[in-house]
Amino acid sequence: VIVGVARETASGERRVALTPETCKKLVAAGASVRIQPGIGDGAHFPDQAYADAGAELREDALAEADAVLCVQPPANPVLAGLKPGAVLVGSLQPQADEGRAAAIRERGLLAFPLERLPRTTRAQAMDVLSSQAGMAGYKAVLIAAQLAPRFFPMLTTAAGTIRPSKVLIVGAGVAGLQAIATAKRLGAQVEGFDVRPETREQIESLGGKFLDLGVSAAGEGGYARALTDEERAEQQRRLAEHLKNVDVIVCTAAVPGRPAPKIISAAMVAGMKPGSVIVDLAAETGGNCELTEPGQTIDRGRVIVAGPLNLASMGAQHASEMYARNVYNFVALLLKEGALAFDWDDELLAKTVWPERGK
Numbered sequence: 184v185i186v187g188v189a190r191e192t193a194s195g196e197r198r199v200a201l202t203p204e205t206c207k208k209l210v211a212a213g214a215s216v217r218i219q220p221g222i223g224d225g226a227h228f229p230d231q232a233y234a235d236a237g238a239e240l241r242e243d244a245l246a247e248a249d250a251v252l253c254v255q256p257p258a259n260p261v262l263a264g265l266k267p268g269a270v271l272v273g274s275l276q277p278q279a280d281e282g283r284a285a286a287i288r289e290r291g292l293l294a295f296p297l298e299r300l301p302r303t304t305r306a307q308a309m310d311v312l313s314s315q316a317g318m319a320g321y322k323a324v325l326i327a328a329q330l331a332p333r334f335f336p337m338l339t340t341a342a343g344t345i346r347p348s349k350v351l352i353v354g355a356g357v358a359g360l361q362a363i364a365t366a367k368r369l370g371a372q373v374e375g376f377d378v379r380p381e382t383r384e385q386i387e388s389l390g391g392k393f394l395d396l397g398v399s400a401a402g403e404g405g406y407a408r409a410l411t412d413e414e415r416a417e418q419q420r421r422l423a424e425h426l427k428n429v430d431v432i433v434c435t436a437a438v439p440g441r442p443a444p445k446i447i448s449a450a451m452v453a454g455m456k457p458g459s460v461i462v463d464l465a466a467e468t469g470g471n472c473e474l475t476e477p478g479q480t481i482d483r484g485r486v487i488v489a490g491p492l493n494l495a496s497m498g499a500q501h502a503s504e505m506y507a508r509n510v511y512n513f514v515a516l517l518l519k520e521g522a523l524a525f526d527w528d529d530e531l532l533a534k535t536v537w538p539e540r541g542k
Protein backbone atom coordinates (compact mmCIF):
# COMPACT_ATOMS: atom_id res chain seq x y z
CA VAL A 184 0.00 0.00 0.00
CA ILE A 185 1.22 3.47 -0.89
CA VAL A 186 0.51 6.13 1.73
CA GLY A 187 0.80 9.72 0.50
CA VAL A 188 1.00 13.01 2.38
CA ALA A 189 1.02 16.43 0.73
CA ARG A 190 1.81 19.84 2.21
CA GLU A 191 -1.23 21.32 3.94
CA THR A 192 -2.66 24.15 1.87
CA ALA A 193 -5.32 25.63 4.14
CA SER A 194 -4.34 29.15 5.15
CA GLY A 195 -2.47 29.29 8.47
CA GLU A 196 -2.34 25.51 8.89
CA ARG A 197 1.01 24.48 10.36
CA ARG A 198 0.13 20.98 11.52
CA VAL A 199 0.89 17.80 9.62
CA ALA A 200 -0.84 14.41 9.68
CA LEU A 201 2.37 12.37 9.53
CA THR A 202 5.40 12.78 11.77
CA PRO A 203 8.73 11.00 11.42
CA GLU A 204 7.59 8.78 14.31
CA THR A 205 4.37 7.62 12.63
CA CYS A 206 6.13 7.42 9.27
CA LYS A 207 8.49 4.86 10.76
CA LYS A 208 5.56 2.88 12.15
CA LEU A 209 3.77 2.83 8.78
CA VAL A 210 6.91 1.66 7.03
CA ALA A 211 7.32 -1.07 9.66
CA ALA A 212 3.72 -2.11 8.98
CA GLY A 213 4.61 -2.65 5.33
CA ALA A 214 3.50 0.64 3.76
CA SER A 215 5.46 2.67 1.21
CA VAL A 216 5.30 6.25 2.41
CA ARG A 217 5.56 9.10 -0.07
CA ILE A 218 5.64 12.72 1.08
CA GLN A 219 5.98 16.08 -0.59
CA PRO A 220 9.13 17.88 0.55
CA GLY A 221 8.39 20.38 3.31
CA ILE A 222 5.28 18.71 4.77
CA GLY A 223 6.67 19.14 8.27
CA ASP A 224 8.15 22.63 7.92
CA GLY A 225 5.30 24.40 9.74
CA ALA A 226 5.61 22.01 12.68
CA HIS A 227 9.42 21.88 12.60
CA PHE A 228 9.84 18.31 11.41
CA PRO A 229 12.66 18.44 8.83
CA ASP A 230 12.55 16.51 5.54
CA GLN A 231 15.65 14.59 6.57
CA ALA A 232 13.86 13.14 9.61
CA TYR A 233 11.16 11.73 7.31
CA ALA A 234 13.77 10.38 4.91
CA ASP A 235 15.52 8.70 7.85
CA ALA A 236 12.17 7.21 8.84
CA GLY A 237 11.87 5.57 5.44
CA ALA A 238 9.76 8.06 3.48
CA GLU A 239 10.31 8.77 -0.17
CA LEU A 240 10.23 12.52 -0.88
CA ARG A 241 8.59 13.45 -4.14
CA GLU A 242 6.45 16.30 -5.44
CA ASP A 243 3.85 13.86 -6.86
CA ALA A 244 3.43 12.06 -3.50
CA LEU A 245 -0.34 11.73 -3.93
CA ALA A 246 -0.39 10.59 -7.56
CA GLU A 247 -0.54 6.84 -6.97
CA ALA A 248 -1.41 6.87 -3.29
CA ASP A 249 -3.86 4.24 -2.03
CA ALA A 250 -4.26 6.18 1.21
CA VAL A 251 -3.90 9.93 1.71
CA LEU A 252 -3.45 11.40 5.20
CA CYS A 253 -4.18 15.04 5.96
CA VAL A 254 -5.06 17.50 8.70
CA GLN A 255 -7.36 19.67 6.61
CA PRO A 256 -8.64 18.31 3.31
CA PRO A 257 -6.61 18.95 0.15
CA ALA A 258 -8.10 21.50 -2.29
CA ASN A 259 -11.00 20.14 -4.34
CA PRO A 260 -9.05 19.86 -7.64
CA VAL A 261 -6.42 17.81 -5.80
CA LEU A 262 -9.13 15.52 -4.39
CA ALA A 263 -10.58 15.14 -7.88
CA GLY A 264 -7.16 13.98 -9.11
CA LEU A 265 -6.58 11.26 -6.51
CA LYS A 266 -6.54 7.60 -7.46
CA PRO A 267 -10.18 6.45 -7.76
CA GLY A 268 -11.22 4.57 -4.63
CA ALA A 269 -8.32 5.91 -2.56
CA VAL A 270 -8.70 6.12 1.22
CA LEU A 271 -8.67 9.65 2.69
CA VAL A 272 -8.12 10.15 6.43
CA GLY A 273 -8.21 13.49 8.25
CA SER A 274 -10.44 16.27 9.59
CA LEU A 275 -12.39 16.30 6.35
CA GLN A 276 -15.73 17.96 7.21
CA PRO A 277 -17.22 16.78 3.90
CA GLN A 278 -20.56 18.49 4.50
CA ALA A 279 -18.90 21.87 5.03
CA ASP A 280 -18.07 22.31 1.32
CA GLU A 281 -20.23 21.15 -1.57
CA GLY A 282 -17.31 20.99 -4.00
CA ARG A 283 -15.42 18.78 -1.57
CA ALA A 284 -18.38 16.46 -1.06
CA ALA A 285 -18.82 16.21 -4.83
CA ALA A 286 -15.14 15.46 -5.42
CA ILE A 287 -15.20 12.68 -2.81
CA ARG A 288 -18.36 11.14 -4.30
CA GLU A 289 -17.37 11.46 -7.94
CA ARG A 290 -13.91 10.04 -7.39
CA GLY A 291 -15.35 7.23 -5.29
CA LEU A 292 -12.94 8.09 -2.47
CA LEU A 293 -13.31 6.18 0.77
CA ALA A 294 -13.26 9.16 3.11
CA PHE A 295 -12.83 8.75 6.87
CA PRO A 296 -13.52 12.17 8.46
CA LEU A 297 -12.08 11.56 11.91
CA GLU A 298 -14.45 14.04 13.53
CA ARG A 299 -17.18 11.45 12.83
CA LEU A 300 -15.56 8.77 15.03
CA PRO A 301 -17.90 7.54 17.75
CA ARG A 302 -16.47 8.72 21.08
CA THR A 303 -16.12 5.30 22.61
CA THR A 304 -13.30 4.13 24.87
CA ARG A 305 -11.68 2.24 21.99
CA ALA A 306 -11.76 5.31 19.78
CA GLN A 307 -9.99 7.53 22.29
CA ALA A 308 -6.56 6.82 20.81
CA MET A 309 -7.86 8.10 17.45
CA ASP A 310 -9.85 11.04 18.75
CA VAL A 311 -8.47 14.11 17.00
CA LEU A 312 -11.17 16.35 18.49
CA SER A 313 -9.82 15.62 21.97
CA SER A 314 -6.12 15.75 21.18
CA GLN A 315 -6.43 19.06 19.33
CA ALA A 316 -8.83 20.58 21.86
CA GLY A 317 -6.20 20.09 24.54
CA MET A 318 -3.72 22.29 22.68
CA ALA A 319 -6.44 24.83 21.89
CA GLY A 320 -7.41 25.19 25.56
CA TYR A 321 -3.79 25.60 26.56
CA LYS A 322 -3.03 28.26 23.94
CA ALA A 323 -6.27 30.16 24.64
CA VAL A 324 -5.15 30.78 28.21
CA LEU A 325 -1.68 31.86 27.12
CA ILE A 326 -3.25 34.33 24.68
CA ALA A 327 -5.44 35.66 27.47
CA ALA A 328 -2.43 36.07 29.74
CA GLN A 329 -0.57 37.83 26.95
CA LEU A 330 -3.43 40.25 26.19
CA ALA A 331 -4.28 41.00 29.81
CA PRO A 332 -2.94 44.26 31.20
CA ARG A 333 -2.69 42.42 34.54
CA PHE A 334 -0.76 39.64 36.23
CA PHE A 335 -2.38 36.23 36.64
CA PRO A 336 -0.62 35.32 39.92
CA MET A 337 -0.73 37.11 43.22
CA LEU A 338 2.41 39.15 43.91
CA THR A 339 3.65 40.54 47.18
CA THR A 340 6.31 43.11 46.38
CA ALA A 341 7.94 46.26 47.70
CA ALA A 342 5.68 48.11 45.28
CA GLY A 343 2.65 46.67 46.98
CA THR A 344 0.46 43.66 46.64
CA ILE A 345 -1.11 42.56 43.36
CA ARG A 346 -4.26 40.48 43.68
CA PRO A 347 -4.46 37.36 41.51
CA SER A 348 -6.60 37.51 38.38
CA LYS A 349 -9.97 35.81 38.47
CA VAL A 350 -10.26 33.60 35.41
CA LEU A 351 -13.56 32.07 34.39
CA ILE A 352 -13.60 29.15 31.96
CA VAL A 353 -16.94 28.76 30.17
CA GLY A 354 -17.52 25.12 29.18
CA ALA A 355 -15.50 22.30 30.78
CA GLY A 356 -15.05 19.80 27.95
CA VAL A 357 -11.59 18.74 26.81
CA ALA A 358 -10.46 22.28 25.88
CA GLY A 359 -12.02 23.87 28.95
CA LEU A 360 -10.40 21.46 31.39
CA GLN A 361 -6.98 22.04 29.83
CA ALA A 362 -7.64 25.78 30.05
CA ILE A 363 -8.48 25.45 33.76
CA ALA A 364 -5.28 23.50 34.42
CA THR A 365 -3.19 26.03 32.50
CA ALA A 366 -4.69 29.12 34.17
CA LYS A 367 -4.20 27.45 37.54
CA ARG A 368 -0.52 26.82 36.79
CA LEU A 369 -0.12 30.50 35.94
CA GLY A 370 -1.34 31.35 39.42
CA ALA A 371 -4.82 32.68 38.66
CA GLN A 372 -7.93 32.11 40.75
CA VAL A 373 -9.85 29.80 38.45
CA GLU A 374 -13.55 29.08 38.14
CA GLY A 375 -15.37 27.08 35.55
CA PHE A 376 -18.89 26.10 34.68
CA ASP A 377 -20.63 23.77 32.30
CA VAL A 378 -24.16 22.53 31.85
CA ARG A 379 -23.11 18.90 32.32
CA PRO A 380 -23.28 18.25 36.09
CA GLU A 381 -20.40 15.73 36.07
CA THR A 382 -17.99 18.55 35.25
CA ARG A 383 -18.19 19.88 38.81
CA GLU A 384 -15.94 17.11 40.06
CA GLN A 385 -13.58 17.44 37.08
CA ILE A 386 -13.21 21.20 37.56
CA GLU A 387 -12.60 20.77 41.29
CA SER A 388 -10.04 18.02 40.75
CA LEU A 389 -7.95 20.55 38.77
CA GLY A 390 -8.09 23.05 41.61
CA GLY A 391 -10.81 25.16 40.02
CA LYS A 392 -14.04 26.31 41.63
CA PHE A 393 -17.33 25.20 40.11
CA LEU A 394 -19.55 28.15 39.35
CA ASP A 395 -23.11 26.99 39.89
CA LEU A 396 -25.52 28.80 37.58
CA GLY A 397 -28.42 26.53 38.40
CA VAL A 398 -28.69 24.92 34.94
CA SER A 399 -28.13 21.25 34.15
CA ALA A 400 -28.47 20.08 30.53
CA ALA A 401 -26.74 16.79 29.83
CA GLY A 402 -27.59 15.47 26.36
CA GLU A 403 -26.78 12.31 24.45
CA GLY A 404 -23.44 10.55 24.20
CA GLY A 405 -21.84 12.53 27.02
CA TYR A 406 -22.43 15.85 25.24
CA ALA A 407 -24.49 18.86 26.25
CA ARG A 408 -27.91 19.63 24.76
CA ALA A 409 -29.02 23.12 23.77
CA LEU A 410 -30.70 25.05 26.61
CA THR A 411 -34.39 25.97 26.69
CA ASP A 412 -35.23 29.68 26.70
CA GLU A 413 -35.98 29.60 30.45
CA GLU A 414 -32.75 27.80 31.29
CA ARG A 415 -30.79 30.22 29.19
CA ALA A 416 -32.42 33.25 30.85
CA GLU A 417 -31.59 31.85 34.30
CA GLN A 418 -27.97 31.17 33.30
CA GLN A 419 -27.67 34.69 31.86
CA ARG A 420 -29.11 36.43 34.89
CA ARG A 421 -26.77 34.76 37.36
CA LEU A 422 -23.78 35.10 35.07
CA ALA A 423 -24.23 38.84 34.42
CA GLU A 424 -23.98 39.52 38.15
CA HIS A 425 -20.95 37.29 38.56
CA LEU A 426 -18.94 38.72 35.64
CA LYS A 427 -18.63 42.15 37.24
CA ASN A 428 -15.88 40.64 39.34
CA VAL A 429 -14.06 38.51 36.71
CA ASP A 430 -10.81 39.62 34.99
CA VAL A 431 -10.51 37.02 32.23
CA ILE A 432 -13.02 34.78 30.47
CA VAL A 433 -11.98 31.88 28.26
CA CYS A 434 -14.96 30.53 26.29
CA THR A 435 -15.01 26.92 25.12
CA ALA A 436 -18.70 25.94 25.12
CA ALA A 437 -20.00 23.94 22.17
CA VAL A 438 -22.96 21.76 21.24
CA PRO A 439 -22.20 19.18 18.50
CA GLY A 440 -23.52 20.10 15.07
CA ARG A 441 -24.86 23.50 16.14
CA PRO A 442 -23.50 27.04 16.23
CA ALA A 443 -21.75 27.84 19.53
CA PRO A 444 -24.22 28.83 22.26
CA LYS A 445 -24.27 32.59 22.89
CA ILE A 446 -23.55 32.89 26.59
CA ILE A 447 -21.80 36.25 27.11
CA SER A 448 -23.98 39.14 25.92
CA ALA A 449 -22.78 42.62 24.96
CA ALA A 450 -24.52 43.94 28.09
CA MET A 451 -22.55 41.53 30.30
CA VAL A 452 -19.31 42.65 28.69
CA ALA A 453 -20.26 46.29 29.29
CA GLY A 454 -20.65 45.44 32.98
CA MET A 455 -17.11 44.03 33.29
CA LYS A 456 -14.15 45.95 34.70
CA PRO A 457 -12.07 47.95 32.19
CA GLY A 458 -8.99 45.93 31.22
CA SER A 459 -10.77 42.60 31.33
CA VAL A 460 -10.07 40.07 28.59
CA ILE A 461 -12.26 37.56 26.78
CA VAL A 462 -10.68 34.85 24.63
CA ASP A 463 -13.34 33.02 22.69
CA LEU A 464 -12.14 29.64 21.52
CA ALA A 465 -15.63 28.97 20.17
CA ALA A 466 -15.04 31.68 17.53
CA GLU A 467 -14.71 28.98 14.89
CA THR A 468 -18.44 28.19 15.22
CA GLY A 469 -19.60 31.77 15.86
CA GLY A 470 -18.37 32.35 19.40
CA ASN A 471 -19.86 32.19 22.91
CA CYS A 472 -19.62 35.97 23.22
CA GLU A 473 -21.91 38.25 21.26
CA LEU A 474 -19.02 40.62 20.49
CA THR A 475 -16.60 38.02 19.15
CA GLU A 476 -15.35 38.54 15.62
CA PRO A 477 -13.74 35.32 14.38
CA GLY A 478 -10.04 35.80 13.72
CA GLN A 479 -9.97 39.30 15.25
CA THR A 480 -8.87 40.89 18.51
CA ILE A 481 -11.04 43.86 19.38
CA ASP A 482 -9.81 46.39 21.91
CA ARG A 483 -12.16 49.33 22.14
CA GLY A 484 -10.53 50.71 25.24
CA ARG A 485 -12.58 48.77 27.75
CA VAL A 486 -12.78 45.00 27.40
CA ILE A 487 -10.49 43.14 24.98
CA VAL A 488 -12.32 40.46 23.00
CA ALA A 489 -10.25 37.96 20.98
CA GLY A 490 -11.62 35.27 18.67
CA PRO A 491 -8.51 33.35 17.59
CA LEU A 492 -8.89 30.61 14.97
CA ASN A 493 -7.12 27.27 14.69
CA LEU A 494 -5.38 27.48 18.05
CA ALA A 495 -4.14 23.91 17.75
CA SER A 496 -2.00 25.01 14.82
CA MET A 497 -0.20 27.47 17.13
CA GLY A 498 1.27 24.50 18.97
CA ALA A 499 1.92 22.70 15.71
CA GLN A 500 4.69 20.37 16.84
CA HIS A 501 2.97 18.70 19.78
CA ALA A 502 -0.45 19.03 18.17
CA SER A 503 0.93 17.20 15.11
CA GLU A 504 2.56 14.51 17.23
CA MET A 505 -0.80 13.79 18.82
CA TYR A 506 -2.79 14.17 15.62
CA ALA A 507 -0.43 11.89 13.69
CA ARG A 508 -0.67 9.21 16.38
CA ASN A 509 -4.47 9.46 16.21
CA VAL A 510 -4.28 9.04 12.43
CA TYR A 511 -1.81 6.17 12.66
CA ASN A 512 -4.00 4.34 15.17
CA PHE A 513 -6.95 4.66 12.81
CA VAL A 514 -5.01 3.61 9.72
CA ALA A 515 -3.72 0.58 11.63
CA LEU A 516 -7.35 -0.65 11.64
CA LEU A 517 -7.23 -0.68 7.83
CA LEU A 518 -3.85 -2.35 7.38
CA LYS A 519 -3.61 -6.13 7.14
CA GLU A 520 -0.15 -7.44 6.21
CA GLY A 521 0.80 -4.31 4.33
CA ALA A 522 -2.44 -4.11 2.33
CA LEU A 523 -5.71 -2.25 2.89
CA ALA A 524 -8.59 -4.31 4.24
CA PHE A 525 -11.95 -3.09 5.51
CA ASP A 526 -13.78 -4.80 8.32
CA TRP A 527 -17.19 -3.17 8.03
CA ASP A 528 -18.38 -4.99 11.15
CA ASP A 529 -16.05 -2.69 13.09
CA GLU A 530 -18.16 0.29 14.15
CA LEU A 531 -15.14 2.58 14.11
CA LEU A 532 -14.93 2.11 10.34
CA ALA A 533 -18.62 1.75 9.63
CA LYS A 534 -19.69 4.84 11.58
CA THR A 535 -16.85 7.05 10.40
CA VAL A 536 -16.80 6.41 6.64
CA TRP A 537 -18.39 9.09 4.45
CA PRO A 538 -20.64 8.95 2.48
CA GLU A 539 -22.38 6.49 4.81
CA ARG A 540 -22.33 2.97 3.47
CA GLY A 541 -25.21 2.27 1.12
CA LYS A 542 -25.74 5.99 0.45
Ligand code: NAD
Binds near residue numbers: 304405435446
Ligand atom coordinates in the same frame (compact mmCIF):
# COMPACT_ATOMS: atom_id res chain seq x y z
P1 NAD B 1 -17.52 20.11 23.12
O1 NAD B 1 -16.33 20.72 22.49
O2 NAD B 1 -18.64 19.62 22.28
O3 NAD B 1 -18.15 21.18 24.16
C1 NAD B 1 -17.36 21.82 25.14
C2 NAD B 1 -18.14 21.95 26.44
O4 NAD B 1 -19.16 22.96 26.34
C3 NAD B 1 -18.88 20.68 26.85
O5 NAD B 1 -18.35 20.26 28.09
C4 NAD B 1 -20.32 21.12 26.95
O6 NAD B 1 -21.02 20.45 27.99
C5 NAD B 1 -20.19 22.60 27.21
N1 NAD B 1 -21.41 23.40 26.96
C6 NAD B 1 -22.31 23.30 25.94
N2 NAD B 1 -23.28 24.22 26.06
C7 NAD B 1 -22.99 24.96 27.16
C8 NAD B 1 -23.61 26.07 27.80
N3 NAD B 1 -24.73 26.63 27.32
N4 NAD B 1 -23.04 26.55 28.92
C9 NAD B 1 -21.91 26.01 29.42
N5 NAD B 1 -21.26 24.97 28.86
C10 NAD B 1 -21.80 24.44 27.75
O7 NAD B 1 -17.12 18.95 24.10
P2 NAD B 1 -15.83 18.03 24.13
O8 NAD B 1 -14.75 18.75 24.80
O9 NAD B 1 -15.56 17.52 22.77
O10 NAD B 1 -16.30 16.82 25.06
C11 NAD B 1 -17.57 16.74 25.63
C12 NAD B 1 -17.80 15.39 26.28
O11 NAD B 1 -17.38 14.30 25.50
C13 NAD B 1 -17.08 15.21 27.59
O12 NAD B 1 -17.95 14.50 28.44
C14 NAD B 1 -15.92 14.37 27.29
O13 NAD B 1 -15.47 13.65 28.42
C15 NAD B 1 -16.56 13.45 26.30
N6 NAD B 1 -15.53 12.83 25.49
C16 NAD B 1 -15.43 11.46 25.44
C17 NAD B 1 -14.43 10.87 24.69
C18 NAD B 1 -14.27 9.41 24.61
O14 NAD B 1 -14.70 8.69 25.49
N7 NAD B 1 -13.66 8.91 23.55
C19 NAD B 1 -13.54 11.66 23.98
C20 NAD B 1 -13.67 13.03 24.06
C21 NAD B 1 -14.68 13.62 24.81
